[in-house]
Amino acid sequence: MQWIIRFFVSHLNMSSLLVTSVASILMLSSTQVQQQRIARVLTISVFYPFQFYFNQTARIKNIYAENRRLKEEIALLSVKAAQTVENSRENERLAQMLGISKQFSFTLVPARVVVRDPSFVSRSAIVNVGGSDGILPSMPVMTGRGVAGKIVLVMGHMSLVQLLVDPANRTSVMIGRTREVGILETTDGNDFFIMFRAHADVAVGDTLVTSGLGGIYPKGLLAGTVTKLEENRDPIFKKASVKPEVNFDRMEEVFVIKMSPQWAAFKSELDSLENAK
Amino acid sequence: MMSDVAKWVIAFMVSLILQTSFVPVISIAGVKPDLLIVVLFFFSIKYGVLPGIFVGFVLGLGQDLYSPSLLGQNAFAKTITGAFIGLFNERMMRTDPLVKNVLLLMVFIVHDAIFLIVQVVTIGDPVSTVFSGLFFHTLPRALYSIAVAALFYVWEMLPKPTVRR
16 A cells, blocks of 8 residues: 555556546546536536636626615606606695686686797797787786786797896786775896885785886786885985785796787887988 | 645636636637637646546536536546647756747647537537538638637746745
């Protein structure tokens, strides 16, 4: 026995070659069933750790892929949820507007604000109704809450609305309680005010409605509320600060009131007067 | 020493993975380089006969288990091949790339000859398949593998960053 070990150690290369070659030949000479059994045993014992590692790697890869897919799904669902909420709100607003249009004696053309003036204070907006819908210049525009402005330019399928926030747009209004008339105006698009006569009966909280005197807006459209009265030394006028009823920054749907200006019937006379000047 | 072992284990594993995944993509007219033999060649020529025998045996056995062939056929062929390469151990003789390439060609012939002879003996293929196989299969494969191995020499010749002490 010692002789064999000594032989193996002294002829290590040869004996190793012999052992491995004999092992290979034994495997080769075994039957197919035996080969399958040996292969199975070797695969399980030798390759199992590698297989396990690769399986785990594949699993982690799958988890990553699933994670990414789920994230995409969450993003998609969030968008859908936001859309649903938005649709629901729009539905509410439209239902409210529908109610208003039923109460109103004029024909109201619903419109959507498609473009807003990108300046700090948006002074004009474009709505998606135009000449093809029967819209004409100077038609009043209102929201569900109150008066918003007037049409100043009409195109085929859209119109430009001059909002109340435009300093050039002055609107004749009156106090709902006392029927005191004044001109609602603004200088910067933020602060609205009315210069009333000094002795006019105006109080904080009074509601303002359109007077119908300007010729453009019909009488009685809600315009705003008096928030502050500035008593000054001016013996003739007193200034009333007004909070407009419409939030011009969040205006999405509006109505165009389908009515011609009240001075349209006298337009020819007005024009002849203008020419005579 | 440990880092050397790890390096070679990684080299064999990478070559095994590439052999089954990447090599079929770069085959030219059905001729594919044998990365396992190339890596076994570089290993055995560096470490000698004994490591060559054992690594050749393990590699061959792994290949037998991995591919549906006769169990022991690759193990036997690669064991003999590993021992053959080990005879030209770099510790005993210094070989330049050209000689190495000639050796690699011989290694392929030895490996495939054993492989085909085993097939003749076990399956009963005609003896002529050994010669036709060596000529039509082994030679193109060996030349392609030598071309791939040449990349290793190019990589060895590239300037390496020096470490200042």
